[in-house]
Every structure is written in structure tokens, then in C-alpha cells.
């Protein structure tokens with residue numbers, strides 16, 4: 001009887017799960033042991049590096065995965081907590097000679113590649129085959145493409161379109177990216193081995209039961225007084241959201257143009273995104289990007305629809321582009337030794353500036369509302385992300401993009417190493433695919449702003465900044481300009497109840513444009529000199 005360990009890495013679902021389909025169709029494998037490891041080197045319950053919303057989303061997703069798995073197959077996944085390579089070694093040591101395969105999904109992030117390389121080395125003297133399945137959380141086979149001889153780093157929508165054309169058949173409504181798989185109906189498990197493992201050391205010490213997860217979730221919610229948390233983790237929620245936001249809304253999908261979406265959320269609900277809000281489910285592996293693509297493709301069929309880069313397919317293509325770049329560009333997450341990052345002379349780390357930005361106390365209500373939404377829900381509209389990242393870097397505060405990146409990484413429920421770094425590089429104006437550095441967002445947008453804000457009822461600002469709840473909409477995006485009698489009647493004195501703007505936005509913009517230009521000139525001069 002030949003056995004396989006099926007290791008879900010960035011995979012918290014059973015639909016379109018190529019690992020399960022592969023073991024099901026394999027003639028060599030009789031039974032499987034499904035596992036998920038919460039990697040201790042990344043996730044520490046007490047560490048401050050991963051925000052409470054991210055932790056909550058993970059716990060909810062794991063509980064949901066186990067529930068779905070049990071419903072479908074009658075057994076649980078083993079959830080383990082420890083350093084991945086040590087946990088895998090322990091499982092292998094405690095297994096018998098019938099264990100033939102370790103199967104997992106491909107992950108491109110360096111931390112995860114290092115971990116798999118360590119495991120590969122440990123397995124080199126054993127008879128166990130390691131099988132890494134590609135294109136599980138991306139549409140493209142990232143490793144194969146970046147290793148191909150003709151690969152060139154994409155830097156535009158046109159470039160990523162070319163890569164899609166080379167890899168998939170093009171139809172009039174979008175590329176055919178392959179079927180999204182249904183979960184196999186029957187799988188056989190090595191239940192004796194699974195029970196033995198959790199009963200005995202060393203695996204017992206790594207094992208996390210559903211009850212332990214539930215308790216941690218309750219404690220987390222109490223500790224952080226989680227009330228406004230809008231995104232609930234898990235495959236079930238992801239699939240329901242896909243249906244609610246995409247499958248049942250053909251007009252929304254066909255007319256979707258990203259730059260037209262409103263950054264201050266739905267007019268009547270300051271928590272509801274005007275985009276799909278699927279990113280947490282995609283980033284955490286609760287939802288398959290291929291399935292999202294195919295749902296849009298079905299809707300486009302025989303209808304008039306928008307096209308990439310502004311359509312939903314276009315958004316998914318940007319996602320793939322950043323995955324490719326994050327694998328092919330060395331030091332993707334750094335500002336030195338990164339061919340996709342200009343070395344701008346940013347200002348010294350300024351704790352006061354960073355803290356005001358992070359805590360939503362800059363005195364710019366649009367920026368503050370976005371940052372408070374991030375703290376509370378772990379999410380922010382794409383244009384809101386544009387505005388706050390521009391504000392922190394080349395716009396107003398002249399701080400290195402990496403400081404903002406770290407705060408996003410900690411707090412975003414859709415936190416994704418490839419995408420977060422890629423978008424910060426984009427917005428800081430330092431990458432080949434960046435917008436021109438002199439296009440700076442006004443942090444006090446009006447109805448004409450490309451940040452697309454709602455300016456009549458301004459519920460979004462009132463919800464996230466209760467200090468301004470009674471302020472007239474006319475002044476709400478720039479409240480320090482309101483006459484003192486308006487401030488008094490709104491029960492919010494600027495400078496006392498809500499901060500005065502931390503910088504003069506026009507002056508800081510002007511100064512930073514000069515600094516950016518100087519950095520550009522210095523870079524050009526040093527290139528000429530080197531030549």
C-alpha cells in the first residue's frame with residue numbers, strides 16, 4: 001500500500017485543488033495523509049509582525065477547510081504548528097517504508113522556496129519523491145516561465161498580455177486558461193497512521209486541534225475587540241462572495257473598469273467594496289484564481305465587455321505579472337540591489353510621521369479614514385492604497401516605501417509578498433512600471449479627483465473618523481478650512497478634537513518633486529559615469 005503526504009501550503013480550499021486531483025488520478029498512490037503546517041518561523045501567535053485581522057482570517061480559513069474536508073471525505077486535515085522542515089522530517093521519521101510521496105503546491109516567495117529546498121536536501125537520501133505542483137495559486141506556471149530562455153521581465157499590460165498569448169489559447173472574450181477542477185469524489189486516507197501520529201510524540205507536540213483553533217480565535221477577537229471585521233476567512237465565504245459579486249452580476253463584470261470604481265466603498269455601506277473584495281480569498285488560497293478567471297470568461301461570452309488592463313481579467317493579469325517579477329527580479333522586496341527599484345534618497349526614518357500615518361492621525365481625513373479602515377478590517381480599496389502610499393513616499397512625507405510596505409504586510413488580510421512589494425514599487429515611482437513620479441494625488445480629493453470619492457453624504461469619512469461625524473460634507477475632506485463657527489457647531493475643533501494637517505500639502509509636494517528630480521538626475525549621471 002503506497003502512501004503520500006499531501007501538504008497544503010498556500011492552499012486553503014478543496015475546489016480547484018490540483019494536489020487532490022493528482023493523488024486521485026495517480027495509480028501509484030493508494031492512501032494519503034493530508035496536512036497543513038502553520039510555519040512557526042513566520043507565524044507566532046504572540047508576535048506583533050502579523051496583524052490580528054490576518055491571524056483571524058487564517059484561523060477561520062483553517063476551521064472552514066477542516067469542516068469542508070470532513071463533510072466531503074469524512075476526515076480532517078492534520079493541522080500542525082512548527083518549523084515546516086522539522087515537522088516534515090518528524091512525519092517522515094515516524095512513517096513506514098510505504099510512504100512514497102510528499103506532494104505540495106508551488107510557492108514562489110523566497111522564504112517558502114528556502115524551506116522547500118531544505119526539505120529537498122533532507123529527502124535526497126530517502127526513497128520519497130517530492131512533487132511540487134505548479135499553477136495552484138496563480139494561473140501561469142511561474143517557475144517554468146521565468147526559467148524559459150525567451151523570458152523578459154514584463155513591465156506593462158502589453159507585456160503580460162504577450163506572456164498570456166504565448167501560454168494560452170486566445171478567444172474573443174479572453175484567454176482559455178484551463179478548467180478549474182472539481183474536487184475528486186472519493187479519496188482514501190491512511191487513518192491509522194493519522195491517528196497514530198497525533199497520539200504520539202513527536203507529531204503530537206505539533207498538532208493543533210479544531211478546539212484549540214476555536215479558542216485562539218475567541219481570544220483574538222476579545223483581545224483586539226474585533227467588531228468591524230468585514231472579511232470572514234474561508235473557502236465557503238470565498239465561493240459565496242464569488243457568486244454574489246461576479247457570477248450573479250453579469251452587468252457589473254462586463255462593464256468593470258478598475259479606474260472608475262469608487263474608493264470610498266458603497267454609498268450606503270462604508271464597509272462594502274465597490275470592487276469584488278476577493279483579494280483576501282485569492283491571497284490566502286481560499287479561492288482559485290483560475291475559477292475567478294473562468295467565471296468572468298463565462299459572463300463575457302456573447303456579450304459586450306471591457307477588456308484588459310481595466311477589466312477584471314486585466315486585474316488578474318496584473319496579479320500574474322507581479323508573481324513573475326517577484327520570482328525573476330532579485331531583491332524584489334528591497335530598495336538596493338533591485339533592478340526594478342531606483343535608489344531614491346528618501347528622508348531619515350521619522351517615527352512621528354510613520355506613527356501619524358499608520359494610526360490615521362495625519363489631519364488629512366481621506367488618508368486617515370483609509371488607514372483606520374485598514375487597522376479595523378485589514379482591507380482598503382486599490383485607489384485608497386494609491387493615495388496613502390503616495391502620501392507616505394513621494395507625495396507628502398518623503399519616507400522610504402519599505403516602511404509603508406511593512407505596515408501593509410502586517411495588517412492587510414490580502415497581504416501577499418509578490419503583490420504588496422510590486423504595488424509599493426509602482427506607487428513610490430521607483431519601478432519601470434511606475435506611474436510618472438510627478439503625478440501626485442491630492443490627499444484632499446474633491447468630486448473630480450481620480451481617487452473617485454463620494455462627496456455628497458461622505459458616510460465613509462464619517463464612519464471611520466467619528467470626530468468628523470457631524471461635519472458638513474463641504475469641508476469634510478479639508479476640515480481645517482472650515483470657519484470656526486462651523487467647527488464649533490460640528491463639535492470638532494481642528495487642532496483639538498482632530499489634528500491639524502501634519503504638513504502643508506502643497507509645499508511638501510513641491511519640495512518632494514524637487515528631491516525626486518534630483519535623485520533621478522544623480523542616477524542618470526552615475527549611469528553615464530559608469531558607462
Ligand SMILES: Cc1cc2nc3c(=O)[nH]c(=O)nc-3n(C[C@H](O)[C@H](O)[C@H](O)COP(=O)(O)OP(=O)(O)OC[C@H]3O[C@@H](n4cnc5c(N)ncnc54)[C@H](O)[C@@H]3O)c2cc1C
Nearest residue numbers: 275276277278279315316319382385414415416419420423
Ligand atoms: C500599495 C499597494 C499595496 C498592495 N498590496 C496588495 C497585497 O498585499 N495583496 C493584494 O492582493 N493586493 C495588493 N494590492 C493590489 C490591490 O489594491 C488589491 O488587490 C485590490 O484592491 C483588492 O481588492 P479587490 O479584490 O476588490 O480587487 P478587484 O479590483 O476586484 O480585482 C480582482 C483581483 O485582481 C487582483 N488585483 C487587483 N488589482 C491588482 C493589482 N494592482 N496588483 C495585483 N493584483 C491585483 C487581486 O487579486 C484582486 O482580488 C496593493 C495595491 C497597492 C497600491
